[in-house]
Amino acid sequence: MDTSTYKSEVAAAFNSAAATYDRLGVEFFTPMGRRLVERAAPAAGARVLDVGCGRGACVFPAAERVGPEGRVVGIDVAEAMIEEATKEAALRDAAMVELRVMDGEHPDFAPHSFDVVLGSYSVIFLPDAPTALARYAPLLSPGGRLAFTSPVFSDDTFPFLPPVFTELIPRELLLDLPPQWQPEQLQQRFNSWLADPRDLTRTLERCGFQEVTVVDEPVTLVAESGLAWVDWSHTQGMRLLWNHLAPDKRQELRERLITSLDAMRDGDGPLTIETPVRYVTATVGN
Numbered sequence: 536m537d538t539s540t541y542k543s544e545v546a547a548a549f550n551s552a553a554a555t556y557d558r559l560g561v562e563f564f565t566p567m568g569r570r571l572v573e574r575a576a577p578a579a580g581a582r583v584l585d586v587g588c589g590r591g592a593c594v595f596p597a598a599e600r601v602g603p604e605g606r607v608v609g610i611d612v613a614e615a616m617i618e619e620a621t622k623e624a625a626l627r628d629a630a631m632v633e634l635r636v637m638d639g640e641h642p643d644f645a646p647h648s649f650d651v652v653l654g655s656y657s658v659i660f661l662p663d664a665p666t667a668l669a670r671y672a673p674l675l676s677p678g679g680r681l682a683f684t685s686p687v688f689s690d691d692t693f694p695f696l697p698p699v700f701t702e703l704i705p706r707e708l709l710l711d712l713p714p715q716w717q718p719e720q721l722q723q724r725f726n727s728w729l730a731d732p733r734d735l736t737r738t739l740e741r742c743g744f745q746e747v748t749v750v751d752e753p754v755t756l757v758a759e760s761g762l763a764w765v766d767w768s769h770t771q772g773m774r775l776l777w778n779h780l781a782p783d784k785r786q787e788l789r790e791r792l793i794t795s796l797d798a799m800r801d802g803d804g805p806l807t808i809e810t811p812v813r814y815v816t817a818t819v820g821n
C-alpha cells in the first residue's frame with residue numbers, strides 16, 4: 536500500500552466518522568485531550584498548533600488557557616472533522632481558534648509561528664511521523680514545546696487501538712484482513728518507534744527536540760455497555776479494521792466483542808476500563 540492510498544483511506548474513515556466522532560457518550564478522547572493540554576500548559580497569550588485536531592478535544596481546552604490574546608490553530612486531513620470543529624468554535628464564540636484542512640505531514644506555516652505543538656492520538660496516523668515531527672521543531676519559538684499522546688503499544692497490537700482492546704479481538708479473525716492491513720505490518724511500518732520509550736526519545740532528539748519525557752498514565756474509558764463501545768469503535772481508528780473485514784467476520788467480531796466487554800461490567804453498571812495512554816513532551820532549544 537503506498538502512502539497516498541493509506542492517507543486517503545485514513546481521511547475517508549475520519550470523514551465518515553466525523554458527525555458522531557466523540558459524541559456517542561463514550562468518555563475517552565475528551566479527557567485525554569484535556570490532560571494533554573494540562574501537560575503542555577500553554578500560557579495565556581500563547582500560539583498553539585494542534586495537529587490532527589479532530590473535533591477539538593485539545594483545541595478548546597487550549598483556547599481556554601491561551602485566552603483572547605492567544606491563538607489556537609487546529610489542522611486535520613479530514614474536511615468533515617474541520618467542519619464540525621468550526622461549528623463548535625462558532626457556538627463557543629472562540630475567536631482565537633482557527634481551523635484548517637491540512638496534512639499534518641506538511642504543515643504550511645512560517646518558522647517560529649507557535650509556542651506549543653499538540654497532537655492527541657493523531658501522530659500515530661502519520662505514515663512518516665518522525666519526518667513530520669522534524670518539520671514541527673522549526674515551527675516552534677525558542678524553548679517551545681511539543682506534546683502528543685499515543686496508545687501504549689506492544690509489537691503485536693493493532694496500531695490504532697490500545698492493547699487492552701486488541702487482546703479482546705480473536706487473532707483468527709484478523710487473519711482475514713488484507714496483508715497490508717495486518718496489525719504487525721502496520722505497526723512495524725508506521726509505529727514501531729513509539730513502542731519503546733528509549734527509541735522514542737532518540738527519535739525525537741534526532742528530530743531536533745530535547746528534554747523528552749514519556750509518561751504512561753491511564754484514561755478511564757467509560758461506555759454504557761459493550762454495544763455502546765462497539766458502536767463507538769466505528770468512529771475512531773478501529774473503523775479502519777472494521778472497513779477491511781469481510782461481512783461475516785465483522786458480524787462475528789461484533790458479537791464476540793459485545794459479549795466479552797459486557798462480561799467486564801459490574802452487573803448493569805457501565806463499562807469502565809483503565810486505558811493506558813502515553814503522554815510525550817519535548818522542547819526545542821533556545
Ligand SMILES: C[S@@+](CC[C@H](N)C(=O)[O-])C[C@H]1O[C@@H](n2cnc3c(N)ncnc32)[C@H](O)[C@@H]1O
Nearest residue numbers: 549564587588589592612613638639655657660
Ligand atoms: C483519533 S483522531 C484524534 C482527534 C483529536 N486529536 C482528538 O483527540 O479527539 C485522529 C485524527 O487525526 C487525523 N489525521 C490522520 N492523519 C492525518 C494527517 N496526515 N494530517 C492531519 N490529520 C490527520 C484524523 O483525520 C483524525 O481527526
